[in-house]
Amino acid sequence: MASPRIAAENVIREFLGRIKKDPASPLDAPLYADGVGLDSLETAELSALLEDEFGSDPFSSADELPQTLAEVLDHYGAAVEAEAV
């Protein structure tokens, strides 16, 4: 069974493909502007999708919005857990 981090990554990448952003974006890519290119509405949609899937999301629960894919995934578990699976 995939870790929450891997499951979240799969959900995010599928979402990126659906909204015509690069689903293979590197983990350290900035989420907004010149990186992945999420606008505010797409970010809100991703936030809601992640909360629906996993019960929580890093966008609505943090004081500051995550800036990279890696920071989003950190909400669902540390990277070392994914490597151990």
Added chain:
Amino acid sequence: MADYDPAAHYDRVTRAWALLMGDDLHYGYFEDPAEPVATASDRLTSLMIEHADLAPGLRVLDVGCGSGGPASRLVAEHDVDLLGITTSAVGVDTARGRFAALDLSGRFEQRDGTDTGLPDASFDRVWVLEASHLMPDREALIREAARVLAPGGRLVLCDIIRRREIGFLELRERREEFAVLRAAFGAARMDPLSAYAEHAARHGLTVDVETDISAETRPTFAAWRANAERHHDAVVDLIGADELDVFVRSLAILEGLWDDKTLGYGIFSARRAG
């Protein structure tokens, strides 16, 4: 399977939108909420013309010229030397065809309003009618307008504006409403009217008009709704029932956003010294 024809698609969409929004394809400035949208949208163009202070021979850059509707009025009524630019190749062709049919003189080119490639100080007027909300970087648009304006030249702009901050949690809660707007009108980003004025001042322009006309444009949505009812079958034939439904749903959403002062409409002009 039929090949996708961008020109034919653009033509169908443009004809549908003309039935829904009126031939000018933009908001109206209503003095009477019951007046025809054609009268009101013509008045908005007239308001822009008034602020542009046009004269024969002036070099006018129409940024986001669409299919050349307002541009045709600038040339026909004021005999300006016009270049219309849009990122749409089909829009360029359509505008050229419109001008040819009207026997008007004007040029249309496919260029990006935020990075035109045009020479410095090569225009007397920059005209941006309801196009800036479709550009991701408003400051780049203003900076570019200031660059291509000759000394003494004027920038005139009208567009949908944001009248208050929308926090992330509110945006998330209302995401379905904004998704309907995106489906109807495309990805858009609205800034406060003050932001346009700040960008202009930062890039050497002196602002002389900065007016919120949200109240005067609000009746536009009822007018468009009436058109949707009046032209229902024709619009469905052109773009389908789902597209028409999205458009109609967007109107109530926009009325709500006008009424809670989230969005509105503004007009702005600024002059380059010289």
